[in-house]
Amino acid sequence: MPQYEAFSANSEVNGRSVRSIVEGVGQFSSAYKDRALDILDNHGLPEPEVGTWYSLQSYLDAFEELADTVGPKTVVKIGSEIPNVVDWPPEVGSVEAAMSVLDDVYQMNHRGDDIGYYEFESTGDREGVMETRNAYPPELDEGLLKGTAERFSDDDAFVRIEQVEEGEPRAFEISW
Numbered sequence: 001m002p003q004y005e006a007f008s009a010n011s012e013v014n015g016r017s018v019r020s021i022v023e024g025v026g027q028f029s030s031a032y033k034d035r036a037l038d039i040l041d042n043h044g045l046p047e048p049e050v051g052t053w054y055s056l057q058s059y060l061d062a063f064e065e066l067a068d069t070v071g072p073k074t075v076v077k078i079g080s081e082i083p084n085v086v087d088w089p090p091e092v093g094s095v096e097a098a099m100s101v102l103d104d105v106y107q108m109n110h111r112g113d114d115i116g117y118y119e120f121e122s123t124g125d126r127e128g129v130m131e132t133r134n135a136y137p138p139e140l141d142e143g144l145l146k147g148t149a150e151r152f153s154d155d156d157a158f159v160r161i162e163q164v165e166e167g168e169p170r171a172f173e174i175s176w
Contacts, residue, residue, distance in 0.1 A: 003137050004064040011056035011112030018048035018059055020085050024078030024143075025070060032070060039066050056110065060135055072139045079143020083151045095176045096122055098152040099130060099145075106134075126157075126176050133169040141170065149176045 018040065026033035040046065043062035045054050067075045083098075086105050092098050099120040106118050116134030123129055132141050142161050149159040153176045165171035 004060045004135060006057040006060060006112070006135055007114035007116065008112045009057070011110065011115050012053040013056045013059045014050070014109040015048040015052040015054060016050040016085060016087075017082070017109045018045055018054055019050065020082045021063060021066060021078050022048075023085055024081040025066070025074060027077060027081065028070075028074065032074075035069060036066055039069070053111065056112065056115070056135070063136070063140075067137060067139075072137075075137060075139040076143035076146070079140040079145075080147030080150070082144050083147040092152065095126070095149045095152045095157075095174075096120075096128065098148050099128060099174065102130070102144075102148060123173075124175075128174050129164070130172045130174055131165075131169045132172070138163055138166070138170055141172065145172055145174055149174060 022033055022036045022040070025036045037047070039062050040048060043058045043065070045058055045062060048054060086109060088098065088105060089101055092101055102120065103118040107115070110116075116132070119131040121129050130145055134141070142163065146159055146161045149161070153159060157176045160175045162173045163170060164173050
């Protein structure tokens, strides 16, 4: 699956998701945050606003440039911030419930003909497998899954994410 290439030319992303990269790199330094804002501006996404829709390809182009600048560990961190900035259904109160509705949350923040998906299968009491198909890098998915599990798990839970399938689609084992 080509990373950083939207599956459809009409695909769009909500400004809430675009802001997540700013918040993610802002956790490291204000210089990274300023750099992220400059990169977004250079790709036609100045000061992204929640509720405004933007070209997914423009966002992916900006994200690729930022990822090349900050490296894969920071991309994981960006992904881990996404669960803190998106809206979750009010009934979500556990890791399994969050993983089960992750595709719904993704679909609320992306639109177009073919935007990809997240599909979760529980494989045990505190574990499961998430299949993903999207144009984002696997490091972003890793962070997203880890951040989601950490947000909805008990405070003492140890979250483990391991990519077990590459290509299209990808799969990650999750335990918490």
